[in-house]
Each structure stands twice: as structure tokens, then as C-alpha cells.
Amino acid sequence: MPAYRPINRRHDSPATLDSQQEQDRQQALTLAASVGSLMVAMRRGGLSGLAFGALSGVLAYRASTGRGLKGAGTDAVRYAEKTLTGHRVGPLELSASVTIKRSPEDLYAHWRDFSHLPDFMSLITDVRVAPDGRSHWTARAPDGQTLEWDAEITADVPSESIAWASLAGADVPHHGEIRFIPGPPGRGTEVALDLNYTVPHGLLSAAPLGFVNALSGEALREDLRHFKQWMESGEIPTGTIQSTPRDGDSI
């Protein structure tokens, strides 16, 4: 078992324990590298020491902005294995959580109508719900590729949780669950989202790589952040700047 208790379910599975250990190892390595170069800097003194110190500063900054080094995410992700061609195959588990200042009842009701999801899920462009409860989903990957599949609700506890799964024939079979847990007094609701994809094996399979590559714990977390922004403030913020002459430096 993990030493701490996140609210997402995936952390309980042995598979995720591996990914947690891998994450811990990566974080330890990064920290060691930056502390190491700092210590070299202190030992050496003088100009070369300053240069080493500067390097560790740059590393820390790069890491913190996600430029150059992979940022240490807190979401549990088990990446699918990569084939020789670098394509992911196999199971891919994603989870993320957020606290939203609305009641579990409100959040459940909004999510339960899947046609709302395109408002805040970045890859989902359209969800149509049929009278029998089944739904037809359309997604668009960053590379422009479009995917469609049908899904059905597999479990439904009003104000608490909703689980759904894609039906046979989906290009990327998957199932998901969202849970709405009352937070501490005055804080609203803790929302935990878990998604589990099966990325098809085989070089010749029709695996939609643009879509699969867009799946990440960080992307899922952004989607949940957009859900929170939508439910708390009624809109998703944008700082989009009007076009300006863009010549010069950036820092």
C-alpha cells in the first residue's frame, strides 16, 4: 500500500504502486542531481563553483516550468508500455482529483448529463445521450484526428458516483468512474476521476496514436480544473492576448 492515502481508487492497485515507486525514484533522482550540483558548487567555490551553482538553478527553474525536464506530477499515471517504435500499447490508467465549492448533488447532476462534458473536457467535442441511456461520444485529438464510440453507464449512485464504459467496437476501449465526496465543512466536494484505457497491441492495429498520446494525468487534471472553473464561476478563463508584434526575447 502507498504510505499516503489519495482519494483516487487507482492508487490502491498493485500496478499503480509500481508507477508510484517509479515516480518517487524519478523525483529522488532529480532532487539528487540538483542538490549534487549545488554541493559541487559550494565545495569548489570560485568561478567554476558559481557555474555549477548556476546550472542547478537553471535545472530547478526548468523543472519548475516543465521546460526541459519533466515536471513531477502528483497524479497517478501508469503509462502503457512502449513498443520499439515508441508507440504506447497495453493498459493506461489515469487519475486526477480536485476540490469544487459546490455540493455533491449539483456536481453529480451536471456530470450525469454527459452532453455537458464537451464544455470542459479538452478532447471530447460532442456527446449525444440516447433515450435508453447509451451515449455516442466524439473526440478530436490535437493532430485533428476524430474518434467516435458508444458508451453505457455501468454504475450510478445519485450524488455519489457514476461509472461508464465504452461498448464493443471502440478504437480505444476504456472505462471511467467519477466520485463526488463531501469535503471538509465549507470546502465543497472532493471530486475523483479515474480512467482506464486499453491501447491496442500490434504495429498494424488502427491504434489512434494522436488520441492516445494526448492522454496524460496532467491533461486529465486540466480537464477537472476546467470542470471546477465551470461549476464555480460559470466560465473557463482565458488570458489569450490579442495579436501583437512578437519580435524580441522571451524569458
Added chain:
Amino acid sequence: MKAVCWHGVQDMRVDTVDDPKILNPRDAIIRVTSTAICGSDLHLYGGFMPGMQAGDIVGHEFMGEVVELGSGVTNLSVGQRVVVPFTIACGQCFFCDSGYHSLCDNSNPNAAVAEKMWGQSPAGLFGYTHILGGYAGGQAEYVRVPYADVGPMVVPDSVSDEQALFLTDIFPTGYQAIAQCDMQPGDVVAVWGCGPVGQFAIASAKMLGAGRVIAIDTVAERLLMAEQQHGVETLDARQTGNTLQIVEALRDMTAGRGPDICVDAVGLEAHGVGLEYWYDNIKQSLMMETARPIVLRQAIMACRKAGTVSIPGVYGGLADKIPVGALMNKALTIKTGQTHVQHYLKPLMDHVERGDIDPSFVITHRTRLDDAPEAYRMFQAKRDNCVKVVMQP
């Protein structure tokens, strides 16, 4: 429209850019009538804040006339004169609800980047890096204002642009620096930095009933402004000497106690004397630290036991040699944060309307938006005793 755009270190230009548009239901478009250059804009100008991209429109202190409203804004009408908080806040999240508007959960579109730097993301700000949202700023003819139903405040006719403008940032920022300190009768307040924020911290300390206020700076004209405007004691840091000598001077001025409240109204570009300043300057230029925390060190070292160190000055990244031993062993309290402008706007506007304070006292220069590049040069060099520049588009 015309706008002041950042194009690199010490490279501000007045560019012709597209007019802003309504993008979200709660947006408004404001025609700017007055805008100011802030000391924190100098951190962008000098290249000390990461997350700037060439062409970014700067400016977070601005006011003007409502010219267009999104469908979700029903409490304002076109033609009204408003002053706009520099902190962008949704008004509906846990933090906005608790009066911590600068910590709004929802207003930073680039929250994920801020989380990597700081663990959690504060609110978005106008014209202040992509880490804080990449919002176009207000040193322009027009500006898009998000959450216009909770941010902008209508300015009474009896209050002029120059009296209202500093409610956007520096007046509430100076005020919060004192108001958050649980000041007790007789408390001695020391304020490092007699720039605009320091001047308003000093004014606010007097307004809130401080026993004594000691103003500290390295620029004689700014100390003179503090003395003449607020009748407070002053300490010339350059003449006094290094950190140890300043701490000793403050101890001597308070019969050994040290100031009860120490305010760092300087932030990451502090100036000092001697080896310590040289050390921080080199490290900063090599990116080994992103701040020169000279004032913060002095404030911690000088502060009375169980006193409060308040930090309205802006920091972005890392600082070192912070006397954490003094902090711990003297049981100090640290109060800091960007300003919860929306929280203070109404009471401070009332003070201005009643004539308790005329915030226009800090203005030393008035110019046109077209002259912004020269105004930045002058302000950075503190030439011509420049404390605050107001520009009109």
C-alpha cells in the same frame, strides 16, 4: 489600438495591436483613461520575472470607461467610470469567498505552470507574465477585464482619476501590508522602501493608529517624501551601512526592542551596501537566485521578538541566506501575498471620498502613453526624483 508591449530586457515599445474583444460572458472592455507604471513593472522591465513573451501587453494599474459588456455582467453599464483591481478574481471560489481574492482558484488559465513553480497557483494578474495568466495589461487604449461583475468599482463623480487610480494596486497593497499584521496600540512600524507601496504602507500605518513609523530607504528624495507627507521618522540605509548596522540602528531607535512590525516594501531588487549586495547581485545575474533579498534579511533580523514581518514587496523565485534561525528563535510571524484588492476596494474608496487621504500625493510625473519607453527608463533610473508615473492614452 496603441499598447505598451514588452519586447525583452529594458525594451518596452508602444505598438499598434488588435483591439481586445469580449471572450467570456463575464468580460467587460474598458477604454483606459489613466494608467500608471508600477514598481513591479520594473521587475518585468529588468527581466527579473520569468514567463514573459515578446509582445506581451503590460500594465496592471488602470481605470477608465466601460465601453462593452459581456452577457453575464448586469451590475455595470456602458459609460460608467470604473477602477479595476490588478488581481483577477472570480468572486465565487473558496478563496474569493474568504476575502483572499489574490488567491482565486479559477482566474489563472496557466495554473498548471504556477503549480510547478509554487505548488499551488495564485490568481491571474493583468499584464504580469504567462505564469500568472498571460492576460493583456492596461497600459493600452483598451483592455479586456474578466469577471467584470465582481472586479471593477464605479468611481464617484467627486473622486478624480488621479485620486482613484491607485486603488488598483499600491494603496490597497500598502494598506494590506499593515492591516494583516494585527497591530496593537503603541506598535512601532518600520517600512523598508519609500517607493509608492512603501508610501501607502506608511500612510496606512498612520491611519490605522501606529505608535511610531520609521521609514527606511537608500534614496534621499523618497525619505523626504515620507517625512513631508506623513511626518514620520526616517533612516537612510545607505548612510547607516550594512545589515548589521541597520539592525543596530533600529534597536537603538526602539530602546532595544526592535520594531514590532517590519514591512518589506522593496522585494526582489533590493539595493544594499558592501559585500552582501555584491554577493546577491552576482548570484542573481547568474540565475543562482532570482531575488536580492537584502531587505527581507534586514526585516527578519531587526524585528522584535514575536513580531510580524510583512512582505508586500514582490518575489518570484528563489532567495538564499534567509536568516531562518532568527525567524524561528524569535518566534516571528510572516504575513505576505499579492493584494486582495477586491476585499479592500470599498472601504478605501470611502476613505478617499471622505477626504481622509488623497492618494495622488505619490504622483511625480504625468505623461502620454506614447512616451512610455522613456518613462520606464526614467523610473528605473529613479531619475528626476521619479516615484510614480501616470500616463494617459
